[in-house]
Amino acid sequence: xxxxxxxxxxxxxxxxxxxxxxxxxxxxxxxxxxxxxxxxxxxxxxxxxxxxxxxxxxxxxxxxxxxxxxxxxxxxxxxxxxxxxxxxxxxxxxxxxxxxxxxxxxxxxxxxxxxxxxxxxxxxxxxxxxxxxxxxxxxxxxxxxxxxxxxxxxxxxxxxxxxxxxxxxxxxxxxxxxxxxxxxxxxxxxxxxxxxxxxxxxxxxxxxxxxxxxxxxxxxxxxxxxxxxxxxxxxxxxxxxxxxxxxxxxx
Amino acid sequence: xxxxxxxxxxxxxxxxxxxxxxxxxxxxxxxxxxxxxxxxxxxxxxxxxxxxxxxxxxxxxxxxxxxxxxxxxxxxxxxxxxxxxxxxxxxxxxxxxxxxxxxxxxxxxxxxxxxxxxxxxxxxxxxxxxxxxxxxxxxxxxxxxxxxxxxxxxxxxxxxxxxxxxxxxxxxxxxxxxxxxxxxxxxxxxxxxxxxxxxxxxxxxxxxxxxxxxxxxxxxxxxxxxxxxxxxxxxxxxxxxxxxxxxxxxxxxxxxxxxxxxxxxxx
Numbered sequence: 001x002x003x004x005x006x007x008x009x010x011x012x013x014x015x016x017x018x019x020x021x022x023x024x025x026x027x028x029x030x031x032x033x034x035x036x037x038x039x040x041x042x043x044x045x046x047x048x049x050x051x052x053x054x055x056x057x058x059x060x061x062x063x064x065x066x067x068x069x070x071x072x073x074x075x076x077x078x079x080x081x082x083x084x085x086x087x088x089x090x091x092x093x094x095x096x097x098x099x100x101x102x103x104x105x106x107x108x109x110x111x112x113x114x115x116x117x118x119x120x121x122x123x124x125x126x127x128x129x130x131x132x133x134x135x136x137x138x139x140x141x142x143x144x145x146x147x148x149x150x151x152x153x154x155x156x157x158x159x160x161x162x163x164x165x166x167x168x169x170x171x172x173x174x175x176x177x178x179x180x181x182x183x184x185x186x187x188x189x190x191x192x193x194x195x196x197x198x199x200x201x202x203x204x205x206x207x208x209x210x211x212x213x214x215x216x217x218x219x220x221x222x223x224x225x226x227x228x229x230x231x232x233x234x235x236x237x238x239x240x241x242x243x244x245x246x247x248x249x250x251x
Numbered sequence: 252x253x254x255x256x257x258x259x260x261x262x263x264x265x266x267x268x269x270x271x272x273x274x275x276x277x278x279x280x281x282x283x284x285x286x287x288x289x290x291x292x293x294x295x296x297x298x299x300x301x302x303x304x305x306x307x308x309x310x311x312x313x314x315x316x317x318x319x320x321x322x323x324x325x326x327x328x329x330x331x332x333x334x335x336x337x338x339x340x341x342x343x344x345x346x347x348x349x350x351x352x353x354x355x356x357x358x359x360x361x362x363x364x365x366x367x368x369x370x371x372x373x374x375x376x377x378x379x380x381x382x383x384x385x386x387x388x389x390x391x392x393x394x395x396x397x398x399x400x401x402x403x404x405x406x407x408x409x410x411x412x413x414x415x416x417x418x419x420x421x422x423x424x425x426x427x428x429x430x431x432x433x434x435x436x437x438x439x440x441x442x443x444x445x446x447x448x449x450x451x452x453x454x455x456x457x458x459x460x461x462x463x464x465x466x467x468x469x470x471x472x473x474x475x476x477x478x479x480x481x482x483x484x485x486x487x488x489x490x491x492x493x494x495x496x497x498x499x500x501x502x503x504x505x506x507x508x509x510x511x512x513x514x515x516x517x518x
Contacts, residue, residue, distance in 0.1 A: 051410075051411040052410060053407050053410045053411055070412070071407065071408065071412075076405060078404055078405070079281075079282070081452075081455055082280040082404060082461060083455065083458045083459050083460055084404070085459055085460065088460050088461070089404075092404075093398055093400075093401045093409075093412065093414075117459065137412065143411070
């Protein structure tokens with residue numbers, strides 16, 4: 001098996017209830033995998049297990065030897081008594097020289113932020129700074145927890161475009177939690193629907209037709225996703241922008 | 252010509268200021284002021300045991316403070332009571348048993364000197380302890396600096412990037428123990444925390460990077476120690492409190508100046 005990470009039968013318990021219940025998951029090289037699921041489904045817990053931040057109570061995680069993983073948490077709140085500018089943050093414990101920092105900053109569009117204090121960054125700026133730090137670490141796998149939740153719609157589009165480009169150009173595997181279902185379906189290759197256990201997984205189109213997905217997200221959501229998929233194809237073939245916009249607003 | 256006891260006091264004080272200036276930054280960043288205070292209180296038991304069993308004050312403090320850190324570590328894992336409650340119980344339990352032990356054993360110990368420090372009676376062997384312990388702390392900090400700073404910023408990022416949080420915490424606790432052990436003679440049990448946090452806190456508004464803050468804290472600490480000793484000698488006041496008084500004044504001036512500093516930078 002040549003999976004980057006292979007998680008087998010992970011279980012995590014808090015207060016006697018299972019947050020993760022027998023979850024198995026493989027991440028192959030250059031995968032683009034999105035984990036979806038309702039609030040409290042254990043998505044963040046699963047990511048933290050994969051990233052090595054927490055240890056599961058049961059189950060095993062096999063990592064490829066010398067696998068370089070990078071984790072982008074949902075929120076960053078830095079202790080204000082610790083003075084730090086963005087540039088020093090990018091260099092901290094990364095062994096990067098000035099050029100590498102400049103390149104990563106340019107790629108993630110944060111060159112203007114390099115000399116700013118990390119304590120004044122907005123949520124969206126933090127995400128891009130963390131992405132730059134990831135790139136500097138030259139990872140095989142980036143794990144992102146709802147990376148676009150603090151961004152407006154155009155910011156989201158731009159961020160996912162950036163991610164797609166990084167994924168395509170550098171062949172970095174991505175595992176991400178996201179609530180932006182329309183974005184997920186447009187950019188990702190594989191979706192895992194999680195509700196403490198893996199409800200269903202596979203191609204985005206297949207997942208939206210799965211009975212468990214429909215049960216979790218409701219018939220309306222499933223139908224809407226299907227409609228969006230249809231419109232999206234439509235858009236490609238006939239260049240029908242109007243249709244596409246309308247659906248986006250509804251989602 | 253400076254008397255040799257003043258020279259020794261100055262060397263000891265500057266050595267302590269270098270170590271506490273750097274470690275103090277981590278105490279401030281990691282919000283461990285109360286931990287430092289508790290660790291220092293527990294040193295009383297270490298002193299009692301060190302003198303009582305004839306193994307030396309520094310060894311006694313190292314033993315007891317390490318045990319203190321381990322017990323705290325263990326109780327924290329149980330997770331029923333908040334850390335500050337545990338710290339309060341452990342600290343005052345150790346402090347009281349230390350005082351009781353000293354009085355039972357009938358040893359003649361200058362409690363006042365233990366609580367507030369006695370830098371002017373520093374001996375050559377004290378200097379060796381400060382030099383050796385201080386060098387060990389500085390070397391370790393230098394080696395783990397990027398990892399420790401990153402972990403202080405975000406434990407999640409650090410562990411995802413392969414840093415072993417458990418070992419780093421342990422290393423940090425042991426370093427704190429060493430710092431307390433080497434500083435007790437100089438500033439006393441009650442004032443160690445001020446040597447740790449006041450220089451770091453004074454430096455904060457003027458620093459934009461962690462390294463600058465640590466360097467500034469060291470400089471501020473050295474100025475505080477030298478002026479404190481000078482004050483103590485000229486008007487015959489206790490030295491430890493004199494040093495802390497000077498540091499507090501520097502903090503107040505620094506806070507006022509930093510407002511001006513910000514305004515100049517903005518304009």
